[in-house]
Amino acid sequence: xxxxxxxxxxxxxxxxxxxxxxxxxxxxxxxxxxxxxxxxxxxxxxxxxxxxxxxxxxxxxxxxxxxxxxxxxxxxxxxxxxxxxxxxxxxxxxxxxxxxxxxxxxxxxxxxxxxxxxxxxxxxxxxxxxxxxxxxxxxxxxxxxxxxxxxxxxxxxxxxxxxxxxxxxxxxxxxxxxxxxxxxxxxxxxxxxxxxxxxxxxxxxxxxxxxxxxxxxxxxxxxxxxxxxxxxxxxxxxxxxxxxxxxxxxxxxxxxxxxxxxxxxxxxxxxxxxxxxxxxxxxxxxxxxxxxxxxxxxxxxxxxxxxxxxxxxxxxxxxxxxxx
Amino acid sequence: xxxxxxxxxxxxxxxxxxxxxxxxxxxxxxxxxxxxxxxxxxxxxxxxxxxxxxxxxxxxxxxxxxxxxxxxxxxxxxxxxxxxxxxxxxxxxxxxxxxxxxxxxxxxxxxxxxxxxxxxxxxxxxxxxxxxxxxxxxxxxxxxxxxxxxxxxxxxxxxxxxxxxxxxxxxxxxxxxxxxxxxxxxxxxxxxxxxxxxxxxxxxxxxxxxxxxxxxxxxxxxxxxxxxxxxxxxxxxxxxxxxxxxxxxxxxxxxxxxxxxxxxxxxxxxxxxxxxxxxxxxxxxxxxxxxxxxxxxxxxxxxxxxxxxxxxxxxxxxxxxxxxxxxxxxxxxxxxxxxxxxxxxxxxxxxxxxxxxxx
Numbered sequence: 059x060x061x062x063x064x065x066x067x068x069x070x071x072x073x074x075x076x077x078x079x080x081x082x083x084x085x086x087x088x089x090x091x092x093x094x095x096x097x098x099x100x101x102x103x104x105x106x107x108x109x110x111x112x113x114x115x116x117x118x119x120x121x122x123x124x125x126x127x128x129x130x131x132x133x134x135x136x137x138x139x140x141x142x143x144x145x146x147x148x149x150x151x152x153x154x155x156x157x158x159x160x161x162x163x164x165x166x167x168x169x170x171x172x173x174x175x176x177x178x179x180x181x182x183x184x185x186x187x188x189x190x191x192x193x194x195x196x197x198x199x200x201x202x203x204x205x206x207x208x209x210x211x212x213x214x215x216x217x218x219x220x221x222x223x224x225x226x227x228x229x230x231x232x233x234x235x236x237x238x239x240x241x242x243x244x245x246x247x248x249x250x251x252x253x254x255x256x257x258x259x260x261x262x263x264x265x266x267x268x269x270x271x272x273x274x275x276x277x278x279x280x281x282x283x284x285x286x287x288x289x290x291x292x293x294x295x296x297x298x299x300x301x302x303x304x305x306x307x308x309x310x311x312x313x314x315x316x317x318x319x320x321x322x323x324x325x326x327x328x329x330x331x332x333x334x335x336x337x338x339x340x341x342x343x344x345x346x347x348x349x350x351x352x353x354x355x356x357x358x359x360x361x362x363x364x365x366x367x368x369x370x371x372x373x374x375x376x377x378x379x380x381x382x
Numbered sequence: 383x384x385x386x387x388x389x390x391x392x393x394x395x396x397x398x399x400x401x402x403x404x405x406x407x408x409x410x411x412x413x414x415x416x417x418x419x420x421x422x423x424x425x426x427x428x429x430x431x432x433x434x435x436x437x438x439x440x441x442x443x444x445x446x447x448x449x450x451x452x453x454x455x456x457x458x459x460x461x462x463x464x465x466x467x468x469x470x471x472x473x474x475x476x477x478x479x480x481x482x483x484x485x486x487x488x489x490x491x492x493x494x495x496x497x498x499x500x501x502x503x504x505x506x507x508x509x510x511x512x513x514x515x516x517x518x519x520x521x522x523x524x525x526x527x528x529x530x531x532x533x534x535x536x537x538x539x540x541x542x543x544x545x546x547x548x549x550x551x552x553x554x555x556x557x558x559x560x561x562x563x564x565x566x567x568x569x570x571x572x573x574x575x576x577x578x579x580x581x582x583x584x585x586x587x588x589x590x591x592x593x594x595x596x597x598x599x600x601x602x603x604x605x606x607x608x609x610x611x612x613x614x615x616x617x618x619x620x621x622x623x624x625x626x627x628x629x630x631x632x633x634x635x636x637x638x639x640x641x642x643x644x645x646x647x648x649x650x651x652x653x654x655x656x657x658x659x660x661x662x663x664x665x666x667x668x669x670x671x672x673x674x675x676x677x678x679x680x681x682x683x684x685x686x687x688x689x690x691x692x693x694x695x696x697x698x699x700x701x702x703x704x705x706x707x708x709x710x711x712x713x714x715x716x717x718x719x720x721x722x723x724x725x726x727x728x729x730x731x732x733x734x735x736x737x738x739x740x741x
Contacts, residue, residue: 131700231699276628
């Protein structure tokens with residue numbers, strides 16, 4: 059079997075009502091594009107008849123493949139498994155709940171052809187509840203854009219297209235699927251954002267709520283540090299130790315001045331100076347351990363730098379644009 | 383007897399039904415031949431093909447001599463001798479390297495359950511159970527002992543959300559896949575059910591009768607209790623935070639840092655505004671310690687994240703049950719029936735390369 063041009067990865071979790079219409083929508087939207095494609099459904103431990111339905115579909119459509127989890131692991135592992143399984147040159151991910159419209163896939167692919175490595179959808183007319191979904195999401199997106207430096211208006215939109223060579227190299231774990239573009243920024247990809255359609259939820263329950271905000275914040279911090287400092291742990295921990303060094307210098311300075319002027323050494327102040335100094339040293343040592351971790355790991359920066367090189371030489375005349 | 387390394391083992395042929403692994407550690411039955419006979423008779427009732435793998439965890443001349451006698455009598459045994467005592471989990475994995483059965487049964491090297499109960503464990507394995515663990519019931523033991531056991535299992539339950547009743551029982555039966563996917567090390571054999579459950583395997587508890595010789599003989603050394611408490615911590619981290627170190631360390635670190643920072647600020651205001659002398663206040667030491675500790679914890683969390691990130695390809699946080707993909711041309715006759723018969727290519731994903739899965 060020759061690898062298809064396009065793989066569409068769809069995580070499913072208890073989506074028995076949506077599966078059939080979704081398959082019909084995808085095939086009717088992608089077939090006219092005249093490219094070979096496959097659909098990789100990932101069943102994230104559904105308790106309903108999702109697996110049986112997909113199996114039935116796969117029986118009649120050899121382009122459909124189902125990756126089945128033994129239990130529910132969450133959306134990021136589902137995405138990661140689907141991406142690992144996909145063999146297409148371009149990988150499109152989307153939600154299984156019919157809120158994304160497969161008709162937008164053509165537009166995503168056109169952007170990829172223009173030379174972008176990642177094309178993300180922007181649900182500019184989002185069909186969700188205002189207070190519990192849209193407003194927190196807008197704040198979160200602003201923050202994510204600010205912190206990670208990847209100005210995307212809608213990180214939560216699952217409809218995205220990637221070059222397979224790039225996305226397969228990006229480590230995906232925990233709950234990082236929302237941050238794939240930020241995570242991918244290690245490789246310096248050309249990112250485009252296009253407006254996509256968004257439909258109100260037809261079936262089933264929304265699987266997210268407000269509770270995820272705290273997790274999103276911490277994950278964001280992880281990505282920021284990991285993406286920008288992975289190869290330089292020493293620098294990163296060195297920065298952390300700067301305030302400690304300053305505090306200890308302050309305390310020592312004060313002690314010395316005190317000692318000279320009043321001939322008395324204040325123990326608590328000198329003591330806290332020692333504490334801060336030792337902390338700075340331990341942080342530096344942590345940085346050294348970090349270097350060790352990086353050396354024994356299998357993530358290499360030069361690996362990422364090569365991911366977008368080739369394309370850059372082909373389409374270097376395309377300016378990087380984040381709005382279309 | 384040779385030490386079988388993890389890579390040097392010959393590829394086992396998969397034609398047996400049951401492989402029984404008995405790790406012989408520090409605690410073992412005085413007469414290992416009697417124990418072996420008991421287990422063997424229990425297994426024979428099933429009418430399945432089986433093999434016995436006995437792993438000597440560290441040199442043990444007396445047991446080795448007993449086994450030698452068994453071998454001379456023509457018993458079918460595989461004996462693996464480890465060069466030194468590695469611990470039960472490692473011994474189990476060494477035995478597993480040589481095991482060729484579809485079902486793996488681990489049994490303790492001392493009389494813990496009655497021999498005929500082994501069959502019960504094996505028959506419990508089926509479509510709805512991947513791992514059957516023994517629960518000694520009814521069980522002997524003093525009131526204090528029962529309370530201690532309950533407390534331990536309740537703690538484990540509160541940490542992992544899974545209630546088990548007898549993690550100390552070494553008699554377990556499982557599908558081959560369980561041990562293929564879970565790499566045990568250290569003291570983790572005790573928590574195999576917890577780890578298996580986490581990987582999505584279905585775990586069932588089976589009541590087995592306790593051996594009359596498995597009696598509690600009054601008190602464990604304090605070291606044992608310390609180990610159990612540390613075990614609970616280990617499981618806590620394994621289950622909750624292996625993938626998200628910063629969620630744990632970050633929370634702890636940030637709260638410590640904030641407390642320390644507030645204290646420092648208050649001391650500074652006290653000094654600058656209210657002119658209280660700072661020099662004689664130990665509170666300054668405390669608050670700076672808190673600030674430093676918070677920073678340190680946070681840095682540890684970040685270090686953890688760095689480890690996860692740089693090793694994310696090795697530690698997959700999901701397990702694929704199977705990949706279903708039908709070939710272009712369907713076979714002429716489709717077998718119909720239950721949900722486990724499929725016409726197409728349906729194979730468990732043991733291969734990691736996606737290309738290998740294409741029909």
